[in-house]
Amino acid sequence: MDLQLKAALDREGAEERSAGGDLELSVVMPCLDEGETLACCIEKAQQAMREHGIRGEVVVADNGSSDGSAEIARLLGARVVEVEQKGYGSALLGGISAARGRYVIMGDADGSYDFLQIPRFLEKLREGHDLVMGNRFQGGIEPGAMPALHRYLGNPILSGLGRLFFGSPCGDFHCGLRGFNRRAILRLNLRTTGMEFASEMVVKATLQGLSLGEVPTTLSPDGRQRPPHLRTWRDGWRHLRFLLMYSPRWLFLYPGCALMATGSVVSAWLLPGPRNLGPFTLDVHTLLFACVAILIGFQAVLFAVLSKVFAIGEGLLPPDARLQRLSRCVTLEWGLLVGAALIVGGLAGSAVAVRIWAGRGFGALEPGETLRLVIPAVVATALGCQVVLFSFFLSIVGLSRK
Numbered sequence: 001m002d003l004q005l006k007a008a009l010d011r012e013g014a015e016e017r018s019a020g021g022d023l024e025l026s027v028v029m030p031c032l033d034e035g036e037t038l039a040c041c042i043e044k045a046q047q048a049m050r051e052h053g054i055r056g057e058v059v060v061a062d063n064g065s066s067d068g069s070a071e072i073a074r075l076l077g078a079r080v081v082e083v084e085q086k087g088y089g090s091a092l093l094g095g096i097s098a099a100r101g102r103y104v105i106m107g108d109a110d111g112s113y114d115f116l117q118i119p120r121f122l123e124k125l126r127e128g129h130d131l132v133m134g135n136r137f138q139g140g141i142e143p144g145a146m147p148a149l150h151r152y153l154g155n156p157i158l159s160g161l162g163r164l165f166f167g168s169p170c171g172d173f174h175c176g177l178r179g180f181n182r183r184a185i186l187r188l189n190l191r192t193t194g195m196e197f198a199s200e201m202v203v204k205a206t207l208q209g210l211s212l213g214e215v216p217t218t219l220s221p222d223g224r225q226r227p228p229h230l231r232t233w234r235d236g237w238r239h240l241r242f243l244l245m246y247s248p249r250w251l252f253l254y255p256g257c258a259l260m261a262t263g264s265v266v267s268a269w270l271l272p273g274p275r276n277l278g279p280f281t282l283d284v285h286t287l288l289f290a291c292v293a294i295l296i297g298f299q300a301v302l303f304a305v306l307s308k309v310f311a312i313g314e315g316l317l318p319p320d321a322r323l324q325r326l327s328r329c330v331t332l333e334w335g336l337l338v339g340a341a342l343i344v345g346g347l348a349g350s351a352v353a354v355r356i357w358a359g360r361g362f363g364a365l366e367p368g369e370t371l372r373l374v375i376p377a378v379v380a381t382a383l384g385c386q387v388v389l390f391s392f393f394l395s396i397v398g399l400s401r402k
Helices: 002-017 037-051 069-075 088-096 115-126 149-164 182-186 196-209 232-245 246-272 284-313 321-329 333-359 365-402
Strands: 025-031 054-062 078-080 103-106 133-134 178-181 213-217 275-277 278-282
Touching: 025 069, 025 115, 037 054, 037 069, 037 115, 054 069, 054 088, 069 078, 069 278, 078 088, 088 103, 088 182, 088 196, 103 115, 103 182, 115 133, 115 149, 115 178, 115 213, 133 196, 149 196, 149 232, 149 246, 178 182, 178 196, 182 196, 196 213, 196 232, 196 275, 246 284, 278 284, 284 321, 284 365, 333 365
Parallel strands: 025 054, 025 103, 054 078, 133 213
Antiparallel strands: 103 178, 133 178, 275 278
16 A cells, blocks of 8 residues: 555544544535535435434535535534535545545435435445445436436446446446445545546446445435536546546557457458459558558557556556566567567568669559558558567656656
């Protein structure tokens, strides 16, 4: 564990004990002008804790409300934490950091979630789960509670991508009602400040091997008269962007390998001569595009490796045993030899092409004949240069990490 993070957690633990930190649960509600529904949410959370003998608190993370939400929360006995940095994730991070309970259950303060379900989440946490997600698709979505675009397209697709990219068991990545072990989640070093915070928590918890559980959760229409803070396309893109950036395999590696494989097959097919495909004749022009696909694909693969190394070095992703084994086998010298071989092969092919040209008095050439030699030679030279540069850069990154 990072020494600074360990020191911070130890310091927080001492502060919690001195402030009566034997609280089992903190219910954290992010709040931005939720005056119409906040009181009902707080009262339900307090009722659930009171009826089930849960020693806990309600923390309202106010993100700059101007409708009296903070005053409402204080009147009802909730603890208000002022969070200056704007954003859903910022508000939650502020509330979670200030929470005194061993466990935290977070939920939106718009009246769409039933805080009387708190004991069900706490039961799962007591069983040892580090993160317990609500699942609205299992618990039930009332009419009008979720736009059709979110219900049938946005949420299923983004949650499906999350399961595909990271192997997460979570069925509803974006449920706003969830519970977790506070210290375990703080160790994830969550960073996003917007709506994508919901995805970041699930993704990092999965990658770090935390125990995840699920509770069927109902979703009701919110009780606000104003439009919601969520913006469909903007926030949907932010979620998708986050999922892609945290998965170099799906962003770079798999597309790159697919491009390289396709380009290589087509190139090998066209090198002997023109090919007829129905009424179409494919010649050196198609060969050129196929070779460009190889170059782009190879560069994407290099980006996958560099992104993974950088993300691990920055603590964004956990260490990868396969990458560590590969780094021990693929050294700078090995990369330089492979790169040099490709460059020599490319230059040799270019020399042959020049010799053919010289044999014809350096005059006009038949493109369909000579380009079948020139294009692969240029591609081999470019690939060799990329391998050499990549090897040096990767070694510099590795030296900096050591």
